[in-house]
Amino acid sequence: MTDDAYAALDGLGAAPLWRFYGNLFPAQPRSRAVPYRWSWRDLRPHLLHFSETLSLHEAERRVLMLVNPGLTDPPATVNTLYAGLQIILPGETAQAHRHTSNAFRFVLEGEGAHTTVNGEPVRMAPGDLLLTPGWHWHDHTHQGDAPMIWLDALDYPMVNALEAGFYEQYHQRLQPLTRTADLGSRLFLHGRLTPAWIEPAGPNSPVTRYPWAETARALDAIADDATGSEVDGIALEYTDPFTGGPVMPTIGCRIHRLRPGFDGAGRRHTASTIVNVVRGEGATIVDGVRLEWSEHDTFAIPGWATYRHVNASASQDAVLFSYSDEPVMRSLGLYRTEPGDPGA
Secondary structure, three states, X not given: OHHHHHHHHHOOOOOOHHHOHHHHOOOOOOOOOOOEEEOHHHHHHHHHHHHHHOOOOOOXXXXXXXXXXXXXXXXXXXXXXXXXXXXXOOOOEEEEEEEOOOEEEEEEEOOOEEEEEXXXXXXXXXXXXXXXXOOOOEEEEEOOOOXXXXXEEEOHHHHHHOOOOOEEEOOOOOOOOOOOOOHHHHHHOOOOOOOOOOOOOOOOOOOOEEOHHHHHHHHHHOOOOXXXXXXXXXXXXXXXXXXXXXXXXXXXXXXXXXXXXXEOOOEEEOOOEEEEEEEOOEEEEEOOEEEEEOOOOEXXXXXXXXXXXXXXXXXXXXXXXXXXXXXXXXXXXXXXXXXXXXXX
C-alpha cells in the first residue's frame, strides 16, 4: 500500500522529502568537478593543426575547451566557470557578437591582434588581461605575423544554470571603431587616480585592458621581504577602480608570485578556481592529487577542495594567474574558508 502511495506521488508532481533529505542538505559541499591539469605542451600542437586545416567557415572560433572530467555534459572547467584555448592566425577576423555571460581573455602567445569591445579596439600582448563584460559587442582582428593564442574565460556555466543566457550576432562581421584604442586602460590605470568626470556605467570594471607591463611592475615593486600569503604567495587582485572590488560581479582575477622554494600552506574555500601558469614550474596538491605544472598549463581547483602550491625552483619565481567565482560566493553570503591538509 505504501509503495502505491509513493508511485501515486510521481504523477502529482510531488516527492517525499524524507527520501532525499541527505542529498539536498549535504554536511559539506561535494563538487562534481575534479582536480585536473591541462598541458599547454600537449594542446598547443592541436591548436596549430586545427588552425591550419579548418577554415573560418568551418570553425568561426577555433577554441579547444578545457573540459573537466567530472563536468562533460554540459562541458565546463569548474562548476561555474569555463576556460578554453583560442587561436587566431594573421589576417583573420572573428565575427562580432555579444552574450550575457561575462568573459575575459588572458593572452599567452603572439603580438599584433586586437579585440574590439563596444567600439574600442583593445590591443593584445602576452600577459595582458582583457575584459569583455556581459552584453558587450566584441570581435577579433589579427594584423600580426604569427599565431595569437589566449586563454578564454567565461561564466556561462553559471549563467546557463540560472537560465539567464542570451546571445546575439552583430549584423556585420566587424563592428565599427567608435572609441580611441585602449581608452579604458589609459583613463583608469593610474593607481587610485580615477577620472572624476566619469560615472560607473555598470557592475564591471571600466578598464578594458590590464597590460602585463603594469602587472609585472606591481609585482616587482613589492619588496622581497614582504610577507605575502602563506597559502598564495604575493597575491594581487585585479580591481575595479570605482569600487576597489573584483573586475566583474561573477569573476575575480588575481596574479600570484611564488618565491623560489615556496612551499605553501593548505587551504580550502567554497569558491571554484581556475589557474594558468604564467611562468615557472611546480605543483599544486589538490585533495591529495598532485598536479605538476609548467609554463601556460591550466589547472582546476574545485570548490571546497584543499590545495597547496609548491614552487619547484630554488632560484626562480613562479607566477600564476587565477580566476574564481569568489565574488558570487561573497555576494550571496556563501563564501567560507579554512586551513586544510591537501594530502600527498
